[in-house]
Amino acid sequence: MTQSLPRLRLGTRGSPLALWQAHAVRDALVRHHRWEPEAVEIVVIRTTGDAITDRALSEAGGKGLFTKEIEEALLERRIDLAVHSAKDMGTRLPDGLHLVGYLPRADVRDALILREGASLRDLPAGAKVGTASLRREAQLRRLRPDLKVSLLRGNVQTRLSKVASGEFDATLLAIAGLTRLGMADKASCVLDTADFLPAVGQGAVAIETRQRDLAVDSLIVPVVCPATGLALRVERAYLAELDGSCRTPIGGHALVSGEEITFRGVVLSADGTQYYEIVRHGPRNRALELGMVAGREMRAMVPPDLLPS
Numbered sequence: 001m002t003q004s005l006p007r008l009r010l011g012t013r014g015s016p017l018a019l020w021q022a023h024a025v026r027d028a029l030v031r032h033h034r035w036e037p038e039a040v041e042i043v044v045i046r047t048t049g050d051a052i053t054d055r056a057l058s059e060a061g062g063k064g065l066f067t068k069e070i071e072e073a074l075l076e077r078r079i080d081l082a083v084h085s086a087k088d089m090g091t092r093l094p095d096g097l098h099l100v101g102y103l104p105r106a107d108v109r110d111a112l113i114l115r116e117g118a119s120l121r122d123l124p125a126g127a128k129v130g131t132a133s134l135r136r137e138a139q140l141r142r143l144r145p146d147l148k149v150s151l152l153r154g155n156v157q158t159r160l161s162k163v164a165s166g167e168f169d170a171t172l173l174a175i176a177g178l179t180r181l182g183m184a185d186k187a188s189c190v191l192d193t194a195d196f197l198p199a200v201g202q203g204a205v206a207i208e209t210r211q212r213d214l215a216v217d218s219l220i221v222p223v224v225c226p227a228t229g230l231a232l233r234v235e236r237a238y239l240a241e242l243d244g245s246c247r248t249p250i251g252g253h254a255l256v257s258g259e260e261i262t263f264r265g266v267v268l269s270a271d272g273t274q275y276y277e278i279v280r281h282g283p284r285n286r287a288l289e290l291g292m293v294a295g296r297e298m299r300a301m302v303p304p305d306l307l308p309s
């Protein structure tokens with residue numbers, strides 16, 4: 001029996017990184033189900049976040065900005081699934097939507113991009129580092145209080161060009177994003193998670209659907225990665241206990257190894273002088289609890305002025 005195409009409409013932002021991720025999900029679906037590529041139609045949706053490029057972004061209200069219009073399209077049934085960087089997703093989703101799963105996670109680490117040199121040690125005192133991430137800024141200040149960290153926003157290309165031109169001496173980017181864009185060679189080094197923790201969800205591509213749309217979910221479930229799903233459940237539960245607003249420097253990373261999950265989380269003051277760390281282990285069937293407990297213990301440890309109540 002022939003069925004009219006497309007079978008699924010996939011919503012995504014239009015940035016090169018978002019499009020790569022959307023195509024990765026389409027490729028996984030098409031390969032698994034042995035469909036024609038046209039069976040998954042990619043629908044590009046412009047979000048508020050795409051329209052704002054200055055500091056107003058962080059004041060305007062954080063994470064939802066890159067997902068709002070896409071989630072509205074899902075709820076209005078203009079698309080059947082949405083693909084996002086897991087890192088850019090808030091911990092609370094709109095009613096009626098859920099994350100059905102993730103592609104196998106890529107390298108979670110941050111990369112350092114230097115104009116000259118090969119490691120953090122090669123940056124001279126006073127060197128100018130650009131980032132828009134409070135988490136990266138605080139961790140960098142902790143390791144190198146002598147550096148000058150200032151705001152550098154824009155897509156990956158923009159940030160790289162401002163280092164190349166000399167406007168900045170260095171910047172930090174997720175190695176996963178650079179790799180997806182074919183630019184892993186721009187990384188001078190990748191920072192070990194032992195002293196530089198990634199954002200919750202970093203390196204993972206999330207697939208969001210309507211909660212009660214079992215027909216769609218049944219097509220997606222076979223291509224999602226269970227271990228990544230467990231890790232993200234831990235990390236997102238941890239973040240939900242602490243902050244959804246992304247105004248506090250927070251890092252978190254869960255690693256699934258056999259039957260055990262190891263979670264590590266950090267919270268810092270903006271200037272990096274205060275640093276709180278937690279490490280917890282738990283079994284696979286207690287992923288949610290592991291993240292919640294880690295988050296609550298972290299909250300109990302951190303001075304209240306570092307976290308929103």
Ligand SMILES: NCc1[nH]cc(CCC(=O)O)c1CC(=O)O
Binds near residue numbers: 086087173174205
């Ligand atoms: N905030 C933008 C964003 N969202 C996801 C990635 C990288 C890809 C990933 O982490 O999966 C990036 C760029 C960056 O932080 O370097």
